[in-house]
Amino acid sequence: MPRTNASSPRLLVRSSAIHAAGCYTLDAIPRGRRFLEYDGARITKSAADERYADRPVTYLFGFGGKGDVIDGFGTAMFLNHSCSPNCETEEHNGRVFIRALRNIAPGEELLYEYNLYDSDDDTADCYCGAPQCRGTMFSEDEVKRQARKKARKPAKA
Numbered sequence: 554m555p556r557t558n559a560s561s562p563r564l565l566v567r568s569s570a571i572h573a574a575g576c577y578t579l580d581a582i583p584r585g586r587r588f589l590e591y592d593g594a595r596i597t598k599s600a601a602d603e604r605y606a607d608r609p610v611t612y613l614f615g616f617g618g619k620g621d622v623i624d625g626f627g628t629a630m631f632l633n634h635s636c637s638p639n640c641e642t643e644e645h646n647g648r649v650f651i652r653a654l655r656n657i658a659p660g661e662e663l664l665y666e667y668n669l670y671d672s673d674d675d676t677a678d679c680y681c682g683a684p685q686c687r688g689t690m691f692s693e694d695e696v697k698r699q700a701r702k703k704a705r706k707p708a709k710a
C-alpha cells in the first residue's frame with residue numbers, strides 16, 4: 554500500500570465531467586510533489602490480456618522495459634486522462650508515482666496523459682475538453698504506428 558503521511562493531500566473519488574468517475578484533491582498540492590502511487594499487482598502483458606480479454610474497462614498501467622503491467626488497485630486508477638494534464642507519472646525503482654506538474658488547487662480534478670499504446674482497437678477517443686485536445690488517449694508514437702498500419706490496409710468503407 555502507498556505510504557501516507559501528514560503531507561499527503563486528501564483525495565476524493567467522485568463523478569467527473571470527463572469520464573464516469575475522477576479523482577479530486579481536497580488540498581493544495583505543490584508542483585513537483587509525488588503524492589500518490591499507482592499501486593497494484595504486477596503481471597505480465599500476456600497474463601493481463603488473458604485476464605481482461607472480455608472486459609471493456611481495465612486499469613492496466615504499462616511500466617518498465619519488459620512489457621509488464623500494473624493491474625491497478627487503489628485511488629490512482631481513478632485519475633482520468635487529459636491532453637492538458639496537471640499531473641504526470643514517474644517511474645522509480647519499479648514503482649509508479651503520480652506527480653504534480655504544477656501547483657494544484659483544492660477541488661481540482663487530477664489528470665495525466667495516458668499515452669496509451671499497444672492496443673488492437675482504435676477507440677481511445679478523448680473527450681477531455683482541453684483546447685489543445687488531441688482527440689485520442691494514445692501516445693504520439695502509437696498514433697503514428699496506427700496510421701502506418703492503417704495505410705497498409707484497404708480503407709474502411
Ligand SMILES: [Zn+2]
Nearest residue numbers: 636679681686
Ligand atoms: Zn483530450
